Amino acid sequence: MALKRNFQSLDTFSMSSMTDVIFLLLIFFMVTSTIIFPSAIDVNLPQSSEQSSDKPLTEVYIDADSKYYIVVDRNDSVDITNTAPREVALEQLRAELSAIHAADSTRGVALYADSLVDYGKVVDILDMAARNNMRMVLATKAKSLN
Secondary structure (H helix, E strand, O other): OOOOOOOOOOOOOOOHHHHHHHHHHHHHHHHHHHHOOOOOOOOOOEEEEEOOOOOOEEEEEOOOOOOOOEOOOOOOOOOOOOOOEEEEEEEHHHHHHHHHHHHOOEEEEEEOOOOOOOOOHHHHHHHHHHOOOOOEEEOOOEEOOO
């Protein structure tokens, strides 16, 4: 006895499952790209054609309102574990940079200064780092080639 098959092959291909996968990937990349935001402080950096490959563990920010912020990455050799940017006064910043240098003399510091900040404030921070024999990197954004 021969069995008959009751189905017919379709000549078309359904793209509905493929569009579901594409939308899920789109949502995934949108969510993960918002998580990978490099800075919580809005600083409009000046442009430069030179970029440093060093990744300093300590970051000092000066925003457009001339407020100082410090961010210290976690590192086993330093007893400071605060990774959230927090506002500090100039004297407090000076004390914290001295403490960081005392704990780890090879640690670098990145300075993110808004392009509207008075040049004297930037020089004060650079001078503060030089007095403590710290390596300081002045952060800039890449210059457009136009």
